[in-house]
Amino acid sequence: MSGTGSIPAGHGGADGGGHPHARGSVWRTYVFSTDHKMIGIQYGLTSLVFMLLGFFLMLAMRWQLAYPGQPLPLIGKFFSPQNPFLPGGAMSPDLYNSFGAMHGTIMIFLGVVPLAFGAFGNYVVPLQIGAPDMAFPRINMASYHAYLWGGVLMLASFLVPGGAAKSGWTSYAPLASVADTRALAPSTVFHPVFNGQTMWLIAMVLLITSSLLGAVNFITTIIQLRAKGMSWMRLPFFVWAQLVTAFLLLLAFPPLEAAGIMQLMDRLAGTSFFVLSGLYVGGKLLEASGGGSPILWQHLFWFLGHPEVYVLILPGMGIVCEVIAVNSRKPIWGYRPLVLAAIAIGFLSFMVWAHHMYLTGMGSKVSTFFQTTTVLISVPSVIILTALLISLWGGAIRFTTPMLFAAAFIPMFGLGGLTGLPLAFNAIDLALHDTYYVIGHFHYVVAPGTIFALFAGIYHWYPKITGRRMSEFLGRVHFWPSLVCMNGIFLPMFLQGMAGVHRRWYDGGGTIANPTYELVRGAIHWNEFMSISAFLLAAAQVPFIVNLFVSLWRGERVGDNPWEATTLEWAAPTPPPHGNFAMPVEAHRGPYEYSVPGHERDFLPQWEAVKGSGT
């Protein structure tokens, strides 16, 4: 793309795939756009690419877990035995650690959150509240660019000497304070700034800036730009979910930014924020003043980290709620409790962070406090899940592809949530902490949970974005194998975890199990089964990728409201032009008026004034 090509002003609208708001240069329309819809699409495509990449990293790791030390298939033969990262095509421990850290980082900070919040939030929220755009369009653009460059920097860290960060997505100190330095790996020549862990920190600062800008923008937009009649209790639940998410990002991320700055100081200025006195690294006393605390890092990290998991799940819940309402042709059961539960989750999620730290020996009083709050926070989660489940009851359900994904979300998220409860208890967590049980727990909530919700959202809003529906057939070919494979990967993790398989063993547990660790021995044979499920899951994504692109040309053309839905985004022209609505919109009723008795159609859109007002 060059900056010179320009599209005549006023062009567009006619061809469904084009962008009717194309004014000025290609550069301004596609790269430096200030239109919330284009920014949403940018976020969406970028995050999908990152997610695919994070998934590939994990596939390589799963190969190593199932077949430790064997050359990777397909690409393994390109590497010589001298290669530092892939000697003879097999993964080195350092590379495994890098992939693990980057898988987590990419999936969470560059994949799921940008897709759930940046993409869906940007595209859908202004439309659903009847706004012409975000409150601060240029800040919105800056937010995307901070994200993009943060992501690029994160990826670039694979190319520097020593490779990408290796200390987990949590970057625990003091390991992360000395990782990628001469102290830990004397034979590698590290750049003071361009080394894995330092670049991870700088990229995180960019990502935090991005979500901060986004959060300010979302909250302001929802408070200020609601259309006439769109009172708080008429907001679709999706908007509520995004609002709470924005508050979590706004208030939870800055302490991690503070922690990131401190870790940068440790690495660049030689301070000892997280370096304790008398730390020996590589057999030598570390040259540092000491006096710092690794536990401090954990507190600051999890103060973000826990709210972050609700940042991962709340938008997903919002999407599922929309999709279920549309496809069950019934009002959502318990709208008000849903909203209150989301707000309660928002508050409580700032008070549970140390349940990730039971093993640090905080003392039983502190543990008891966090145990109590953690059990409390599962109450609103259960309320939300129950309300969604009851909403299905007695509905005239349309089993469209988005509905399949949304329906599967409920039991999958349920499983993830239920397996979280034992972890809430200090005594049980001491045994399960850092095992595959924990990995199973959170993957059930994020993978067949949130990611299924995100798929549901893509299939659901695709017709609004492109004017065409995605193929139902390919959708089913995508859904069913994905559902089976997801469980094939994550269900055995509970068994492994309870047997004591640690989450960071690089050979899948074989070496430890055989001479010494009898309990684990009975569980490691699952590794192969899980890995094969993961490879099949990869294959199951092919129909989705095909569907996403081919439907742009081949999908069934649809009108403005193909699902016969009630919320305002379906009142806008398809695709919505710059400024969104062809005429002034007004909300006349709540968001989910389906199958209201006494009307010929089974839905009463929020924007229709007369026809529906039979109240």
Place this chain on the structure above:
Amino acid sequence: MEIPYTVHERPDTGLWNAKVGVWLFLASEVMLFGGLFSAYIFLRIGADYWPHHALNVPLGLTNTIVLITSSITMVLAWVSVKMRDFGQFRFWMSATLGCGCLFVVIKSIEYRDKFSHYGVVFRDEAAFRKYEPELSALGANIKTNTEGHGARLDRTPHFEIAGHLASGVTADAIELAPDRHEGGAKGGAHGGALRVALADVARWGVFAPRYSTYYAIYFTLTGLHALHVLGGMVVLFYFLVTGAKMFAADPEHLANRVEVGGLFWHFVDLVWIFLFPVLYLL
């Protein structure tokens, strides 16, 4: 397409967009500095030794007054736009920027002081005792956690002196003109010098961030704060330079901008009002 409520308030919320935005932004800033302040508390509780009165209180106090003054001139600048007096606005805004500059200059002087001032921590009590007679003869100010303020049994004993390099550092010793009690650090009146063998020293160096967790948190907090001051000055300077055009077009718009910039400026001031007692006095 026009975004509503950029200048005039939305009737039911009574707010215009940027005002909501800036308050939200400030909330996140509170969490940012809150994170650092909690780190300060955490580190200090766990520390074996925490220095007291290591900073120059008169300079810190001057800076506090400078910033508070700048907050007042900031309000006056906003009031001037509200009263549609552009000349006054320019005057008060320049005064605010002047205060900002003064603050940064004073802060730099303090920083430079730290970077040319040396500290020596003795390896252990036995090492310190060797130099004790000489040190008391020089009237040196010895910082320790074994007596008086900060003495606690569960802490590793800490012995430290500070001063200026006398003749320099050799391969095995450091020659220091130690600060004396009674404000020796500030007076600059150094007596004789003292040679300390490096074998007796746990660590030594200028008071840079790496010297101790106290200086680490001091430089991180004040450095981040100074960046906020500089950022605020850039924004205010921009309003000063481009204000005339906007004042002619829509004075209320300029008033809004100045109000938003002012809120940020007051916040930065407020942070300093916490920083000053926490770092200089406690």
